[in-house]
Amino acid sequence: MNAPIAKPKSTRVDAAAVVRSARTVIATEAAAIRALEPRIDQTFVDACRLILGCKGRVVVTGMGKSGHVGRKIAATLASTGTPAFFVHPGEASHGDLGMILPQDVVLALSNSGETDEILFILPVIKRQGIPLIAITGNPDSSLAGQADVHLDAGISAEACPLGLAPTASTTAALVMGDALAIALLEARGFTSEDFARSHPAGSLGRRLLLHISDVMHTGPGIPMIHPDATITEALMEMTRKHLGMTAVVDSEQRLLGVFTDGDLRRALDDDGVDLRNAHVSDLMTRGPKVIGADKLAIEAAQLMEKYQIHALLVVDHTQRVVGALNIHDLLRARVV
Structure with a gap:
């Protein structure tokens, strides 16, 4: 039997309510970002040292929305002088773990720190002696506990009024990843010319590379x-x-x-x-x-x-x- 077709809801918009909702989201996410600043401490320095000492690449992994954030972090790292790529944790347990080598560093993202797909591949990563950096919203989680370095991206509340859709949590994780990328960029002495070489088709690449x-x-x-x-x-x-x-x-x-x-x-x-x-x-x-x-x-x-x-x-x-x-x-x- 076919499910009943839902009746369309009213298209009338309460302008004041829409503006209020949007401003609340922005304020909530801005507060989540501000809360990260005091957490940039020796632990963050340790994460940077692990990556700077890496002879291979940074392998970023995450599931769901954390995976989307992880892909962006990997792309930002790669374009700013830190070789990196993304591996889907579900695919990792079906062969893609072969992409991760002992000289690499793994950067795992999970807001709960209890993502099954990530926890499932951790024993293999640990057996190879691969350093693990975790970005989670729960310092007491399984992932945080197994990490060599844990970066706390926890938030007090999601911007979603239902408290369900990852919003402030993904923003916080993304900002933490950006902070890592830029700190590493400066530590490496990465220049605009270096950036252009990895962006030859972009406007900056053309300006700095075309003779x-x-x-x-x-x-x-x-x-x-x-x-x-x-x-x-x-x-x-x-x-x-x-x-x-x-x-x-x-x-x-x-x-x-x-x-x-x-x-x-x-x-x-x-x-x-x-x-x-x-x-x-x-x-x-x-x-x-x-x-x-x-x-x-x-x-x-x-x-x-x-x-x-x-x-x-x-x-x-x-x-x-x-x-x-x-x-x-x-x-x-x-x-x-």
């Missing part, structure tokens, strides 16, 4: 003419290369100047300039802004912004032109 040589036009793609070229020849070169400018170089491809759309507009506004007979050397900008191929692409963006220009020539130490780029190249590379 001019990665985005510049080279070889036949460089707009380049000699100083005795006519304005028409300069415009044809600019049109072919699509960079809005052309380098003016000597016979050794050393930079003499640059001819841009702006130079052309200024010449058109000057009644004294005979464009039919002028050479590009008569109208070019001498001493243009340039950049080296080994510089970061973000430095090119900063240079363009500072001097309100849209393209740059790339030169070597002898002032020989080796590349060119414009703002569109930086946009395509998502540097700006």
